[in-house]
Amino acid sequence: MPAHAPDTAHAPDTTPDTAGLLGRERAHLAASRAALRAMREDVEALDIRDVTANWVNAAVLQAQIDDRIKALADLAHTPLFFGRLDYLHAPGADLAEGAGGEQFYIGRRHVHDADGDPMVIDWRAPVSQPFYRASKADPQDIALRRRFGYTGGDLTAYEDEHLSDPAEAAAVSKLLQQEIERPRVGPMRDIVATIQPEQDEIVRSGLSGSVCVQGGPGTGKTAVGLHRVAYLLYAHRERLARTGTLVIGPNRSFLHYIEQVLPALGELEVQQATVDDLVARPGLEVRGTDAAATAVVKGDARMAEVLRRAVRSHVSVPAEPLMVVRGSRRWRVPAYELEEIVTELQNRDIRYGAARDALPQRIAHAVLVRMEQAGEAPDDRVQDAVARNAAVKAAVKAVWPLVEPAKLVLRLLSDPAFLAEHAEGVLTEEEQKLLLWPKPFRSVKSAKWSAADLVLIDEAADLVERTHSLGHVVVDEAQDLSPMQYRAVGRRCTTGSATVLGDLAQGTTPWATRSWREALEHLGKPEAVLEELTAGFRVPREVIAYASRLLPQISPGLAAVSSVRETPGSLTVSASAPDELVADVIGACRDFLAYEGSVGLIAADARIPLLAEALVAAGLPYLSPGEETTAESRLTLVPASLAKGLEYDYVVLDEPAAIVDGEPDERTGLRRLYVCLTRAVSGLTTHHATPLPAALA
Numbered sequence: 001m002p003a004h005a006p007d008t009a010h011a012p013d014t015t016p017d018t019a020g021l022l023g024r025e026r027a028h029l030a031a032s033r034a035a036l037r038a039m040r041e042d043v044e045a046l047d048i049r050d051v052t053a054n055w056v057n058a059a060v061l062q063a064q065i066d067d068r069i070k071a072l073a074d075l076a077h078t079p080l081f082f083g084r085l086d087y088l089h090a091p092g093a094d095l096a097e098g099a100g101g102e103q104f105y106i107g108r109r110h111v112h113d114a115d116g117d118p119m120v121i122d123w124r125a126p127v128s129q130p131f132y133r134a135s136k137a138d139p140q141d142i143a144l145r146r147r148f149g150y151t152g153g154d155l156t157a158y159e160d161e162h163l164s165d166p167a168e169a170a171a172v173s174k175l176l177q178q179e180i181e182r183p184r185v186g187p188m189r190d191i192v193a194t195i196q197p198e199q200d201e202i203v204r205s206g207l208s209g210s211v212c213v214q215g216g217p218g219t220g221k222t223a224v225g226l227h228r229v230a231y232l233l234y235a236h237r238e239r240l241a242r243t244g245t246l247v248i249g250p251n252r253s254f255l256h257y258i259e260q261v262l263p264a265l266g267e268l269e270v271q272q273a274t275v276d277d278l279v280a281r282p283g284l285e286v287r288g289t290d291a292a293a294t295a296v297v298k299g300d301a302r303m304a305e306v307l308r309r310a311v312r313s314h315v316s317v318p319a320e321p322l323m324v325v326r327g328s329r330r331w332r333v334p335a336y337e338l339e340e341i342v343t344e345l346q347n348r349d350i351r352y353g354a355a356r357d358a359l360p361q362r363i364a365h366a367v368l369v370r371m372e373q374a375g376e377a378p379d380d381r382v383q384d385a386v387a388r389n390a391a392v393k394a395a396v397k398a399v400w401p402l403v404e405p406a407k408l409v410l411r412l413l414s415d416p417a418f419l420a421e422h423a424e425g426v427l428t429e430e431e432q433k434l435l436l437w438p439k440p441f442r443s444v445k446s447a448k449w450s451a452a453d454l455v456l457i458d459e460a461a462d463l464v465e466r467t468h469s470l471g472h473v474v475v476d477e478a479q480d481l482s483p484m485q486y487r488a489v490g491r492r493c494t495t496g497s498a499t500v501l502g503d504l505a506q507g508t509t510p511w512a513t514r515s516w517r518e519a520l521e522h523l524g525k526p527e528a529v530l531e532e533l534t535a536g537f538r539v540p541r542e543v544i545a546y547a548s549r550l551l552p553q554i555s556p557g558l559a560a561v562s563s564v565r566e567t568p569g570s571l572t573v574s575a576s577a578p579d580e581l582v583a584d585v586i587g588a589c590r591d592f593l594a595y596e597g598s599v600g601l602i603a604a605d606a607r608i609p610l611l612a613e614a615l616v617a618a619g620l621p622y623l624s625p626g627e628e629t630t631a632e633s634r635l636t637l638v639p640a641s642l643a644k645g646l647e648y649d650y651v652v653l654d655e656p657a658a659i660v661d662g663e664p665d666e667r668t669g670l671r672r673l674y675v676c677l678t679r680a681v682s683g684l685t686t687h688h689a690t691p692l693p694a695a696l697a
């Protein structure tokens with residue numbers, strides 16, 4: 001595949017007039033930008049005064065117009081198109097020889113000229129698909145696939161593949177290679193220009209199905225998840241605008257790192273949250289923590305059964321008949337009939353709260369039947385009035401009382417007898433002991449709730465009242481979720497679909513996912529398709545090979561990532577004298593700062609204060625994860641616990657053994673180390689004063 005740039009000596013072998021050709025492509029770029037400007041000006045010139053009846057409509061319409069203007073902005077550093085497809089035939093038309101082909105420029109958004117003819121096609125449109133999927137083996141009616149290279153905002157190079165020409169050999173794209181190797185600063189960027197075929201399959205899979213992606217570090221899971229959202233919003237805009245989409249990430253700094261990818265693709269409406277955000281409740285603060293063993297029980301799916309029983313236990317069998325007085329008459333509903341009504345509602349697959357809401361009408365119906373038998377002709381208004389009758393209300397309150405989810409969980413965690421009653425045969429005595437607070441709290445307000453407690457409250461709340469479901473949910477770094485957290489995510493997409501992204505080898509919670517099939521059961525999407533990504537786009541080959549030595553211990557059976565990045569000399573492992581370790585680490589940071597791109601100093605959480613002090617003393621300003629790196633400020637000090645999902649051009653790894661020791665058990669420690677070892681794009685240097693873990697030594 002020839003790559004052309006006017007300033008290289010590389011002679012183009014397919015196009016004699018390179019400068020002329022580039023000139024023509026630049027002219028198309030200039031014309032497309034002018035067309036985009038005209039589209040924006042058209043929107044800006046819209047006068048809505050005549051078409052809106054009132055100020056509310058006007059405000060809504062104006063907000064839509066403002067969004068549209070924003071979406072039509074021409075961003076200096078995001079080229080309008082990055083590729084071109086020349087079809088042998090017009091798509092969808094007659095494939096007969098001699099039928100005319102068609103040419104499409106592929107970009108981040110659709111641009112058309114004054115006549116409405118397309119200048120640039122959205123990368124998500126069906127005609128763009130061969131840009132990502134066509135190959136020599138399967139040319140998909142493409143004569144030419146051209147990729148464009150940009151320097152700053154200028155079109156400076158192109159690369160051609162003649163997919164239908166048997167004489168041309170398939171080759172790796174240099175522009176792809178350059179894109180993968182470009183120095184990283186700032187937040188995560190989109191990958192629309194270089195999505196790979198196996199990634200594209202996931203990105204474009206339909207809205208109705210859920211997908212689960214297992215992939216090692218740097219295989220593009222996060223990128224794929226975000227592009228899938230963008231694709232779904234394009235393909236099902238109306239439906240998802242109504243139902244909503246959500247991206248779930250492990251923590252704030254991660255969400256901050258990825259938050260600009262979708263807006264850059266023109267998608268401004270996607271919500272982002274952590275699981276803790278999802279289950280947050282007004283008035284309930286997380287002020288407590290659980291010991292690992294307790295958190296494991298609280299996160300176990302069996303807790304759902306305990307909660308279900310506890311909620312249902314509030315319903316009691318009516319012992320007394322009900323007497324309703326209306327005017328001069330009294331109507332009696334016997335206890336056995338009330339019991340039948342209650343049992344029928346209990347057996348129906350509806351929420352506790354919905355059944356409670358239905359109960360007064362059911363009772364009123366029973367009263368009405370009696371009125372009819374007595375020769376009266378009551379109508380709906382009478383039934384409503386009976387349902388609101390004080391005696392009926394009192395009966396409902398006694399038989400089917402309100403359940404306050406937080407109060408229910410408070411009682412389960414404080415009252416051994418209440419817990420034992422509902423956990424019997426579900427949790428062992430030992431497990432029940434782990435759940436009980438050593439010193440019970442008096443009220444919902446004063447309780448020191450943990451993150452896992454709020455998930456329990458969320459489950460209880462859903463038993464009482466159905467949780468609102470979104471159209472699509474992406475959950476990243478899913479391997480760290482507990483079964484109860486999967487359930488919390490799952491109830492937010494009961495009527496929608498999910499994209500689950502993760503890596504079993506990077507699970508660092510005591511309840512980390514062992515099997516995706518099991519996780520998908522908890523999520524309520526057992527039918528989800530399981531996909532695997534194995535090509536690594538971040539970590540250089542030497543570095544991933546080094547980190548993969550840990551795999552047999554941390555995730556036996558999982559294949560190592562095969563890196564597409566050959567960067568010789570990317571790994572250095574150095575022993576330091578104990579009293580020189582910090583100085584060596586600071587020196588390594590300084591060395592890396594001499595290059596372009598970001599530098600991450602990753603260390604065990606416990607060593608962060610020490611290193612922070614040393615960086616200050618050395619006159620090296622640094623950022624915390626979540627703060628945006630810039631050309632001026634490129635060094636980030638990263639606690640090992642926050643490294644997941646992030647990447648830096650160069651990584652200095654401080655004392656690997658301390659990272660392992662920072663976790664409650666060795667396997668989790670080694671998994672944490674695996675995460676930290678796989679954050680580097682161009683180079684990794686580790687310094688250690690204590691011996692390395694055996695697998696790395």
Ligand SMILES: Nc1ncnc2c1ncn2[C@@H]1O[C@H](COP(=O)(O)OP(=O)(O)OP(=O)(O)O)[C@@H](O)[C@H]1O
Pocket residue numbers: 179180189190191194195196199215216217218219220221222223224503506537538644645646647678
């Ligand atoms: N097709 C691609 N073209 C260019 N860059 C890519 C491509 N796929 C992934 N990348 C880049 O590789 C890096 C790693 O991607 P990403 O963070 O999505 O991986 P991940 O699988 O989520 O990793 P981790 O498991 O470490 O969280 C990112 O910089 C991303 O932009």
